[in-house]
Amino acid sequence: MNYHILKSILAAGVLTVFSLGFTACNSSTDQHQNEASQMAETMEGDQPEESMGSMNTNGSSGTEAPDYRAVEASFKEQIESIYQQYLKVKDALVEARTAEATKAAQGVLEILSGVDAGKLSAGQKAFYEQQASLLKQQAQAIVQAGSVAEQRKQLDGFSASTFALVKAFGANDETAYYQYCPMAKASWISKTAEIRNPYMGQKMLSCGETKEKLASP
16 A cells, blocks of 8 residues: 555544544534543443442442441431532532632541441441541542642542442432543542533533432432
8 A cells, every 4th residue: 555545544543533532521412422432431441440349430330339228317317428528529629629628528537537337237337447448548638638639539439439338328318420531530429410520620521421320219
């Protein structure tokens, strides 16, 4: 094949790939949404799977968690408090408000320090303590981070641990949406279906999709 023809074909292929990457989170057309979805699946498939208790955190097909919804209402309320405080952290990162994210993460640590898990079964307690330990580490990292960029790096794990607890113990008083950004390759929880990306901020505020919809028990 003529060298110049081959070079033109290769260049066209590179431009096509670049175009797909650019439109993944910047177009509202059905065609580009389909392209974005396909791109997200490809990007997710390239990521190694990492276990976090019984959670699937790679954003590929929702999440898994044990069914512990039969626990007492008083314990559910404690998990709900953690969840509400998580939402404050996430919302602060959407707006790139470092001080507010730090304060909200400190609130998570305060709630965790006072949780009473004494009435849980052995299995329930082991699951809670595993996720609570991860939450504590992630909240501390957010508090100690020196920038919003560093805080955002902790949000994916922070979100996975929070969602694991909320789903397992049925601690959402209204529908929760587990959402995913293929550009950041990271997830977050929202109380609305609207996408407000906490990783990209105003640059790509609507970049992402809902991976799982968790109805209120």
